Amino acid sequence: MAHVMTHPAPGGSQTPRRRRAWRDTLIGWSFILPNFLGFALFTLVPVLAAFALAFMEWDSANDPEWVGLENFARLWNDENFHVALRNTIYYSAGHIPLTLAAALGLAMALNRRLRGVEFFRTAAFFPYVTSLVAVAVVWNMLFNPTAGPVNLFLEAIGVQDPPRWVASTDWAMPAVIATSVWRDMGYYMVLYLAGLQTIPKEYYEAAMVDGANAWQRFWRITIPSLRPTTFFVLVMLTIQSFKVLDLIVVMTDGGPGRSTLVLAQLIFREGIREGEFGYSSAIALVLFLLVFTVTVVQFRINERRSS
Amino acid sequence: MIPSNPPKARVRRHLVKTAGVAAALALAVAACGGGGSGETAEGGGSTTLTITVWNLAKTPEFTALFDAFEKANPGVTVKPADILADDYPEKVTTMLAGGDKTDVITMKNVTDYSRYSARGQLLDITDMVKSTDTSKLAGLDAFNVNDSYFALPYRQDFWLLYYNKAMFDKANIKLDGPITWDDYAKYAQQLSQGDGNQKVYGTYHHTWRSVIQAISAAQTGGDQLSGDYNFFADQYNMALGLQKGGNALDFGTATAQQADYRTMFETAATAMMPMGTWYISGILEAKEKGESQVDWALAPMPQRPGATDVTTFGSPTAFAVNKRSENADLARKFVQFAASKAGAEAITKVGVVPALQDPAITEAYFGLKGMPADDLSKKAFEPDKVVLEMPVSDKTSDVDTILNEEHQLIMVGDKSVTEGIKSMSDRVKSEVLN
Amino acid sequence: MTTLREAPPAAGPGPSQAGPPPRGPRIFRRTLAYVSLVAVTLLVLLPLGWMVTSSLKRNNEVFTIPIEWIPREFRWSNYVEIWEQIPMATYLGNSLYLSVVITFLQVLTGSFAAYGFSKVSFPCRDGLFLAYIATIAVPWQAYMVPQYIMMQRADLINTHLSIILLQAFGAFGVFLMRQYYMSIPDELCQAARIDGLSEYGIYRRIILPLSKPALASLALLTFVSTWNDYMGPFIYLTSNELWTVQLGLRSFVGQYQADYAMIMTGAVLSVLPVMVIFLFGQRYFIQGIATSGLKG
DSSP: OHHHHHSOOTTOOHHHHHHHHHHHHHHHHHHHHHHHHHHIIIIIHHHHHHHHHTTEEOOSSSOOEEOTTHHHHHHHHOHHHHHHHHHHHHHHHHHHHHHHHHHHHHHHHHSSOOTTHHHHHHHHHHHHHSOHHHHHHHHHHHTOTTTOHHHHHHHHTTOSSOOOGGGSTTTHHHHHHHHHHHHHHHHHHHHHHHHHTTSOHHHHHHHHHTTOOHHHHIIIIIHHHTHHHHHHHHHHHHHHHHTOOHHHHHHTTTOSTTTTOOHHHHHHIIIIITOOHHHHHHHHHHHHHHHHHHHHHHHHHHHHHHO | OOOSSOOHHHHHHHHTTOHHHHHHHHHHHHHHSOOTTSOOSOSSSOEEEEEEEEOGGGOHHHHHHHHHHHHHSTTEEEEEEEEOSTTHHHHHHHHHHTTOOOSEEEESSHHHHHHHHHTTOBOOOHHHHHHSOOTTBTTGGGGEETTEESEEEEEEEEEEEEEEHHHHHHTTOOOOSOOBHHHHHHHHHHHOBOOGGGOBEEEOOOSSGGGTHHHHHHHHTOOTTSSOOGGGHHHHHHHHHHHHTTSBOOHHHHHHTTOOHHHHHHTTSEEEEEEETHHHHHHHHHHHTTSOOOOEEEEOOOBOTTOOSOEEEEEEEEEEEBTTOSOHHHHHHHHHHHHSHHHHHHHHTTTOOBSBOOHHHHHHHHTSTTOOOSHHHHHHTSOSEEEESSOOSTTHHHHHHHHHHHHHHHHTTSSOHHHHHHHHHHHIIIIIIO | OOOOSSOOOOSOSSOOSSOSOOOOOHHHHHHHHHHHHHHHHHHHHHHHHHHHHHTTSOGGGTTOSSOOSSOSSOOTTHHHHHHHHSOHHHHHHHHHHHHHHHHHHHHHHHHHHHHHHHHOOOTTHHHHHHHHHHHHTSOHHHHHHHHHHHHHHTTOTTSHHHHHHHHTTOHHHHHHHHHHHHTSOHHHHHHHHHTTOOHHHIIIIIIHHHTHHHHHHHHHHHHHHHHHOOHHHHHHOOSGGGOOHHHHHHTTBOSSOBOHHHHHHHHHHHHHHHHHHHHHHHHHHOOOGGGOOOOO
């Protein structure tokens, strides 16, 4: 709607209007082109090639062979795929909302004038840059079934028989989710901090004059004003959650058993490790379609809300 | 024997399945493809040979071999392509897919070897293998793909028992011959002591599945690709028993805390440890640098009751020639050199166990500074039979994944031994063998 | 005066249910804020602490069970040895070079493209944008090999240029900047157009200065992810003199064993530059509510 306003001229004749549309297209593309060229050549083309491979059998050395939907039929019957898909959805369902809330909470807490707040902000970002091995070791230590502080605490407040966390198939995923929320919250906090800067303080002043309390100001001003940021964070979080790999590899490597096996791990294993590039691409294509659907839904909702 | 222009698509279908066809295809492709491998500038002057290696700085055997080869072949320069050990196979797969021309490719494990050779990415060197005396070359069988060879082993690691001599002396246990697993479990109980930070475990089982599974297969004659795994049971019961009694570090803790076997042994947190021969050079180095005070020695892997021979498992490491190498003759020469006595001598000096078995080489090995000198250690070094850690076939990695997953579940106590073994069998049969 | 399109009506003029918040003693609330911040910070910094103490240990004392927080002896010499064992300075230099170039290109082309995607309208714009985002959803492992083959054909393997080309034009920056531009009122551009500014002029003179916080956070996040990237440089860079810090650290991992003390020493060293950048860079993306420049 904003772009209609750009060119109000309702009385203009057909020709200038078309010329203007043409001019806009040119200008738009001129902005996009520098990035698009690099993007298309180095990302889009290989991605499309990978999608094409989903319908082929390829061992990376000999010519690929067209097999139609065979890879997908195999996928349908592959128990590993089912397990990984379930685990990926489980992980995302925990990781997305918790990280979103933690990141927003941190950003709100640290977006104020407080002595030493720079230090706290830096600290909050640190998990994201800390070596993954260190993260895995320390969190696994915190979650240690017998001597870990988490379980000592649980026992102290009267929990009988606390979970065995990463040493059990039922509790490994919650432990992984907790660690990943901890790791990613600082990253998304940075985005929220930037977003918070766009809210004019006049809004808050007006609300204060009207007698709104902090809670009301948060819900009526902060949250709606942050919508573009939240949308971005939500989409990125969704994408990152569905293709989570490195933290899981270091922390549990999919175990115990298959209890934390995720799709990206399966793609890696079937592709580069086993050399079944067609099959691995098929898994990637399914993962892509899944994320794409979720993202489009998020887009739609966002559009409806903002209009 | 093969049409010069095979219908590629059809051939490829079976290619993954039968390595033999692949070997033939490799020949065919070599015959009709580029074919420019023989005519390289060999006419004197300096030639450069490129070789993929992992972790050059921390793997002294490579430098030792390259130096020896350069010395034996004046005018030749070896240029290593250094790749990180962690993801070595992934990088080599990618490089080969991109048509990389590095002359010699180091085969880190046999599974990857079978993949590269099946895809026709390695040069057939059967003629060279057949024309050399390979009777003393351990681990060569693993590279036999339907009577064709695409690589030659230069190094063969196998498993033995490391033990802390001081602790054994203190407990008045004397080792003078191969022990049984029952003895082993008994000693582990006797040697465990202390608590908390001072806790000393009788033994340490690293988290790899081979610690339980490969040794059972080797000593019972079981086949890890068969889909029947009852032969694992004794070993699992023994390991779980030790774990439950606090005589071995609990598996859950070991994985979660990323237990490091070197730490366990070098800080004297364990009295015994089954481990591969590669660790010999590691502990020699730690002692030399003063990083560890452990008084150690070697014993043969414990045996099943009634066994007369010493049986253990191991895995070879090999060199192969890249099919796309433009320097194939020199590359072949290098592969042959590495497997020869000269090559074996070179790597023995840095504490690595060569594939070539020879009394003189064993002698040289025990002449290294810091090696234990007792007879049992020497006996441990000459097992009667070394079985390949995991048989090679196109099913290997799928089976490996399943066995590993179920191994974890048994070891953390999520499944009983019987349940775990049953589920291994069911899964391997339905998901892989069907 | 311009009003923000997306802005909600501030709490209505009528009296709201709850009265003004009860103003507790200021000191008490401050203390509470600090105590909770410190508690969270401790939890956040725990693994970092482990990383630092491990960097001061002998290798075979890193993974003791149970965990040991204080080294048996402090080996400060690790920090000297690492420079001797690996060419750390070269690695740091390479990482810095790649991170700076990629960040610069990503921020420049990303924000430029984002203007096209948010403030200029033309056919297929949103579809194209969706395609951009969609590719982020494809795991890199899936198209790594096709991409490598392309690069090999272009003869770019084993050059820094390959990494730059692969990472500088990602969709992430475009997406981030577009979202930010969406929150800048169109009326602002509208007014500028009436004043006779071209679209490029609007981007340069109005949008760019307004989007400093977003540019700074994009720069920071791009820098950090390039700095920490391991798999990309690993696959594309073979020559040791081209390696980055992350590759250098992994060179302490052998086939069967690893030098964890050195890895942690290197990890601490590699975190320092990021920490400095964050500490000094944050004033750009946190200017405080008061200076936000979106007044009409």
